[in-house]
Amino acid sequence: MDWVVIVWTGATSASLMLAAIHFFVWMRNRAALASLMFCLMAACTAGMAGCELAMMRVVNVDQLGPILQWYNIFRWGVTLALLGFMHFYLRAGRMWLELTVIGLRTFALLLNLLVSPNAYYSSIEGLSRIIFLGKPVTVVEGVPNPLMLVGQVSLLVLAACLVDTSWKAYSAGAYNRALRVGTSSVFFVLALSLQTMLVLWGVIEVPIMASLFFLGIVGVMAFELSEDMLRATRLADNLQQREIDLRRERKLTDSIFQGAPGLLYLQSRDGTILRWNKRPANPSEVVPTKIHDFFRSDDQHALGEFLEKTFAEGSANFELDLLHPNGSATRHFFSTVRIEIGEEPHLIGVGIDVSAEHALSLELDLQKERLARVSQIASMSELSSSLAHEINQPLAIILSNAEAAQRQLERETPNHNELREILKDIVTADIRAADVIRRLRSILNRGQPDLAIVSPTELLNSVLQILKTEIHSSGAIVSRKIPKRLPTLMADRIPVEQVLINLMKNALEAMHENGTRGKSLVLSCVSEANGIRFSVRDNGCGLPESADWIFEAFHTTKPNGLGLGLKICNTIIQAHGGRLWAENNKGRGACFHFHIPLRPDSP
Amino acid sequence: MTPSQNVILIDDEADLLKALRRLLKAEGFQVTCHQSAADFLAAPRPSGPGCIVLDESMPGMTGMELQRELVAEGSSLAIIFLTARGDIPMSVRAMKAGAVDFLTKPVKDKNLISTIHTALKKSLDLQALKKERDNIRQRFETLTDREREVLQNVVKGLPNKQIAALLGLVEQTIKVHRSRVMAKMRADSLAQLVLLSERLGITGQQSEAI
Numbered sequence: 001m002d003w004v005v006i007v008w009t010g011a012t013s014a015s016l017m018l019a020a021i022h023f024f025v026w027m028r029n030r031a032a033l034a035s036l037m038f039c040l041m042a043a044c045t046a047g048m049a050g051c052e053l054a055m056m057r058v059v060n061v062d063q064l065g066p067i068l069q070w071y072n073i074f075r076w077g078v079t080l081a082l083l084g085f086m087h088f089y090l091r092a093g094r095m096w097l098e099l100t101v102i103g104l105r106t107f108a109l110l111l112n113l114l115v116s117p118n119a120y121y122s123s124i125e126g127l128s129r130i131i132f133l134g135k136p137v138t139v140v141e142g143v144p145n146p147l148m149l150v151g152q153v154s155l156l157v158l159a160a161c162l163v164d165t166s167w168k169a170y171s172a173g174a175y176n177r178a179l180r181v182g183t184s185s186v187f188f189v190l191a192l193s194l195q196t197m198l199v200l201w202g203v204i205e206v207p208i209m210a211s212l213f214f215l216g217i218v219g220v221m222a223f224e225l226s227e228d229m230l231r232a233t234r235l236a237d238n239l240q241q242r243e244i245d246l247r248r249e250r251k252l253t254d255s256i257f258q259g260a261p262g263l264l265y266l267q268s269r270d271g272t273i274l275r276w277n278k279r280p281a282n283p284s285e286v287v288p289t290k291i292h293d294f295f296r297s298d299d300q301h302a303l304g305e306f307l308e309k310t311f312a313e314g315s316a317n318f319e320l321d322l323l324h325p326n327g328s329a330t331r332h333f334f335s336t337v338r339i340e341i342g343e344e345p346h347l348i349g350v351g352i353d354v355s356a357e358h359a360l361s362l363e364l365d366l367q368k369e370r371l372a373r374v375s376q377i378a379s380m381s382e383l384s385s386s387l388a389h390e391i392n393q394p395l396a397i398i399l400s401n402a403e404a405a406q407r408q409l410e411r412e413t414p415n416h417n418e419l420r421e422i423l424k425d426i427v428t429a430d431i432r433a434a435d436v437i438r439r440l441r442s443i444l445n446r447g448q449p450d451l452a453i454v455s456p457t458e459l460l461n462s463v464l465q466i467l468k469t470e471i472h473s474s475g476a477i478v479s480r481k482i483p484k485r486l487p488t489l490m491a492d493r494i495p496v497e498q499v500l501i502n503l504m505k506n507a508l509e510a511m512h513e514n515g516t517r518g519k520s521l522v523l524s525c526v527s528e529a530n531g532i533r534f535s536v537r538d539n540g541c542g543l544p545e546s547a548d549w550i551f552e553a554f555h556t557t558k559p560n561g562l563g564l565g566l567k568i569c570n571t572i573i574q575a576h577g578g579r580l581w582a583e584n585n586k587g588r589g590a591c592f593h594f595h596i597p598l599r600p601d602s603p
Numbered sequence: 604m605t606p607s608q609n610v611i612l613i614d615d616e617a618d619l620l621k622a623l624r625r626l627l628k629a630e631g632f633q634v635t636c637h638q639s640a641a642d643f644l645a646a647p648r649p650s651g652p653g654c655i656v657l658d659e660s661m662p663g664m665t666g667m668e669l670q671r672e673l674v675a676e677g678s679s680l681a682i683i684f685l686t687a688r689g690d691i692p693m694s695v696r697a698m699k700a701g702a703v704d705f706l707t708k709p710v711k712d713k714n715l716i717s718t719i720h721t722a723l724k725k726s727l728d729l730q731a732l733k734k735e736r737d738n739i740r741q742r743f744e745t746l747t748d749r750e751r752e753v754l755q756n757v758v759k760g761l762p763n764k765q766i767a768a769l770l771g772l773v774e775q776t777i778k779v780h781r782s783r784v785m786a787k788m789r790a791d792s793l794a795q796l797v798l799l800s801e802r803l804g805i806t807g808q809q810s811e812a813i
Binding site for chain 2: 389398404408422429
């Protein structure tokens with residue numbers, strides 16, 4: 001058995017086989033440059049092994065020349081391929097170091113090709129046969145060429161470059177592969193370099209066997225690449241499992257989407273509907289692509305605001321009419337939340353049909369409106385009856401005065417002064433009656449408020465004028481607190497006057513039992529936030545403990561009252577966009593306030 | 604024009620008071636005006652018969668309240684209500700409490716004046732009645748306690764014997780008391796005594812002292 005032949009042909013064929021495998025790998029995946037480099041390296045190693053075997057078998061020096069040239073080309077190729085492999089496999093390395101190695105190796109190759117006989121030997125003395133692995137093999141006998149140092153130095157630089165590349169890969173996190181590939185390649189390169197020197201300087205007598213060292217490197221790399229392949233297979237398995245899981249997950253979300261009651265949809269930031277749970281009944285139906293397609297054009301603005309709110313605040317609730325493909329629309333309650341899908345804001349929305357509830361609430365509103373109208377009619381009847389009372393007073397005065405005048409005229413000498421007085425009183429009473437009628441008409445027409453510019457001061461003065469007799473007969477002392485400068489109001493004058501009249505009459509009644517304490521009524525008027533506050537303060541009996549109901553209809557503390565006065569006042573003030581409220585004073589009595597905005601539309 | 608034509612106007616409406624005063628003065632009435640019930644109560648009352656033309660709805664004491672007060676004190680002033688806003692229950696209450704009429708504003712002079720005349724007549728009657736009752740009361744007040752007991756039992760129609768048993772006295776003593784009662788009350792007969800007692804409010808059914 002010739003072990004030399006077995007080992008070297010074995011090395012050659014193993015290398016060729018690996019080269020072939022990885023060539024096909026590279027053919028299938030052109031991006032796998034590491035495989036290409038490995039393929040080249042294995043091929044060059046095979047070439048080297050072949051050359052070495054041939055060298056061991058030469059019989060004369062002349063045969064050696066071409067073999068050595070090829071051998072050097074393969075060595076050059078294997079080094080470069082190793083460098084390339086390390087570069088692509090570990091994805092690291094310094095370009096200048098690599099270029100230096102390539103340069104040195106190429107330089108060494110050129111030296112080998114140009115220098116005669118080669119860079120290893122200055123002169124070849126002859127061939128000698130030595131026994132290697134039990135068989136005689138040919139080795140070259142010659143004077144070592146100092147130029148071969150270039151090759152050795154290049155090998156050392158290569159080793160340094162490999163260390164550097166491995167270290168970089170190691171630092172970048174590829175611990176195992178950097179460690180394995182790096183240490184093995186550096187070890188084999190250094191071992192090769194040592195062995196070559198020892199052989200060339202004649203320290204040991206063995207044939208040149210660089211291919212075996214490279215085969216070592218190729219082996220480690222093949223192992224690495226097969227590890228990678230294994231890993232890839234495992235990954236593929238995992239991926240498949242993942243895909244199955246994903247499909248199951250997808251099925252789950254699908255069934256959640258399909259089974260969800262009402263409308264469930266997922267939309268992107270710009271309103272594109274990514275998923276929704278309603279399938280069109282027939283394929284010809286238009287499938288909405290934008291969330292906006294679900295809603296009427298009048299609702300688009302509101303919808304936009306709700307979407308903005310969702311994206312800005314994370315969620316929103318709103319009610320809108322949802323359009324159906326057949327053109328009908330039903331009221332839906334929507335609840336939307338913002339979710340992040342891959343850092344992109346999206347929106348999930350749920351819509352529940354609330355048309356029944358909506359209809360109910362509309363009905364309820366209608367009922368409320370009806371009730372309000374009934375109560376308004378009741379208020380009006382109360383008001384007109386009180387106004388009827390007021391109109392009967394001046395009519396009685398006119399009638400009695402007129403009859404008194406008739407009697408005067410029947411006398412032989414009518415008292416002209418008396419007659420003049422009577423006529424004056426008749427005129428006054430008549431004006432008063434006309435004013436009552438005007439007031440009544442204004443209140444009955446209270447559908448459209450008759451807005452006009454009103455000066456608060458004039459308003460108070462006119463009310464005081466109207467209530468002159470009441471105030472006088474009650475004996476109350478009225479003081480006014482009115483700032484000199486007050487803005488004017490846009491208000492319906494007569495109803496607002498009526499409110500003041502009612503409040504003041506109430507105040508006078510509340511002070512009826514005051515006795516020796518005296519009756520004090522304070523009217524005040526202040527300018528405040530966008531409006532004017534009127535206050536009527538008395539020192540009478542005050543409000544009951546729980547006085548929340550005083551503004552409700554049909555509640556009264558008066559034996560003959562219907563309990564609508566304050567209710568009407570409240571309605572009037574609210575119609576002006578204002579507010580009416582009451583409180584007890586710290587001392588005695590109560591204070592009623594109302595606030596009216598300067599303009600009804602600016603609350 | 605007799606001096607007993609007193610008309611008292613009570614109304615919170617000063618202008619109406621003025622107008623009515625002119626009218627009634629022209630008719631020859633003695634007119635006094637008040638703007639509230641309290642004013643009226645504080646002022647001196649006219650002597651002789653009179654009537655009040657009273658507004659129902661006034662701040663302070665209402666017309667009804669004043670009427671109740673006057674009835675309670677046994678006044679002989681007749682009351683006419685004159686109101687701008689009157690309803691049926693209110694007028695029924697007023698009439699039951701003894702009002703002469705319940706007029707609504709505006710009122711025709713003829714109506715008002717004829718009602719005032721009726722009222723004055725009623726006041727006169729009331730005054731006479733009151734005078735008589737005062738007279739009888741004065742007589743009653745001269746009775747001793749024992750005599751009053753006897754009187755009460757006599758008007759119940761009890762015989763002397765029974766009264767004696769009831770009061771724990773002998774019949775003879777009852778007879779003495781009885782004749783004294785008749786004399787003091789200036790009653791000629793038992794029937795007259797019963798009548799006088801009724802005027803005072805002592806009836807056969809009531810055994811309680813007044």
